[in-house]
Amino acid sequence: MRTAAELHSMKVFAEEIRIATLEEFNSLGSGHVGGAMSIVETLGVLYGGVMNINPSDPKWEDRDRLVLSKGHAGPALYATLALKGYFPKEMLSTLNKPGTDLPSHADRNHTPGIDMTTGSLGQGVSTAMGLAMAAKAMNKDYKTYLIVGDGECNEGQVWEGAQFAAHQKLDNLVLFVDWNKKQLDGLTEEISGAANFAEKFAAFGWHVQQINGHDVPSIAGAIDTALSVKGKPSCIVLDTIKGHGCTIAETVADNHSISFKPEVMNEAIEAARAVLEKVKAEVL
């Protein structure tokens, strides 16, 4: 159980991540805003108190790992890592610019704190399972967290991995499905059928929870439950909104990757700042 103070600080952290991510995109004028916004609260919880990490030693061998298999949401994770002190916050304005260490998709060889290179959807599922399997084989206690997109679940490799993790009883692995309802070409249900991820992962033998993916206490509670499950991997389906908390992304139908004018994004950032102040002012 998390204390009210802990949950509050995670909520504040999530809003700070949102603002820093939007500022990061604004330095470029375009990006995968939708899918970055939908995982902000999850990152806020994971890096705001759940994960056992040491920002001054990103390669610490006993650290918990995060594999962002939906690698295009990298900018949200970069903002999180910068706020945690893995690298200077000023670096965020180099996103996707020549010579940057913050490429569009997450890269373990460029960015301090990135545990796995991703970008070809589905692949992070297997590499995360390799990390979890290695913990078992080498008798280590670290946990592996894995974030996959709902569109990403079109990939067959996701389900190869789902079967593998259940069979290998990887109870040191927590998978989040960011069920934000949209993929590049439109609604996930229209492009690739029913989005019954909870049923699917349960059928593969996983422990499954489905929660509001923008509600910090629900996320924190679900992770604590997942970590207490023995003998099977855990799946947390995050019911989310693609573009959540960024009006200019949230209201656009096709918001996978968007371009915008700085003044428009400035307005969205101001709105996010207002939300942050409101959250900060919440009485515990």
Added chain:
Amino acid sequence: MIKTLPELVKDKRGVRDIIAASLEAQMDADPRVCYLDADLMNCIGTRKLAAKYPLRAINCGIAESNMIGVAAGMSAAGMIPYAHTFGIFASRRVMDQAFLSVAYAKLNVRVLGSDPGVTAALNGGTHMPFEDMAPYLAIPKAIAIEVCDCAQAASIMEQVKDMYGLIYIRFMRKNPVAVYPEGTKFEVGRGALLRDGDDVTIMASGIMVAESLKAADQLAAEGISARVIDMFTWKPIDAALIEESARKTGAIVTAENHNYLSGLGAQVAEVVTSTYPVPVMRVGVEDEFGEVGPEDYLRKRFELTAEKVVAKAKAAIAMKK
């Protein structure tokens, strides 16, 4: 020069026996070594490893893409993974995983691809990789090796354990023609000079090494002196040895159990044209799919024979200016 056996006869052992023994010895000696398979443990005699090391010898089921990713993840945690499946799956089926999860991510996985080319025999054209080395040749910094017999397999397995990166090793599972004495040492990246000669150089790999030695004998009987090299490392190719051979003999023949348009012949020709251009003739499969049949039949069908090497050697010599 590396010594070859005086008589070229089939080994009583399969290359798989050496691979399996080597995996076991490495796992015994180092807890970081792990081995993954895609439901083909029985084919290389490694099921006993799964029983002995249930957390390090892992049957991933018929899910090769996931297997390569899991191997990449295990290496990211400091382990030293091997992953085996048939060559067709170990290459084209997992190219994106090998490319991104392993090579691009700068991780460390040894992929073992069995049954190269015509040695897939009765499994037929669906299972006959004449292209398995090509994806690895196309991936930056990957290492691609073909072992031809048991002694070479033992030496290569010993070396690759301590190498880092994406490494592909193609090997025939069953009984090869034994070419080298036990204990022969090879260095990855350096072609093995087996015979020296002045008129033509034969650069061979895999099952074509023994054929090329026979070809050199036939050429010698006709007064033609052939240099023979086992070019078991296709990438990084031994460019210095290729150039030296081009200068020394003025003509080259390559010989491989693979499509030469995307294989050893292409690699060698590329080096020759940019260093010391001389005629390069290629023995191998010319842009064809495989088919079913006994290996002996397939060797003739695809002209993977000493006779073909002899003919191409003479043609290459005739092209010299």
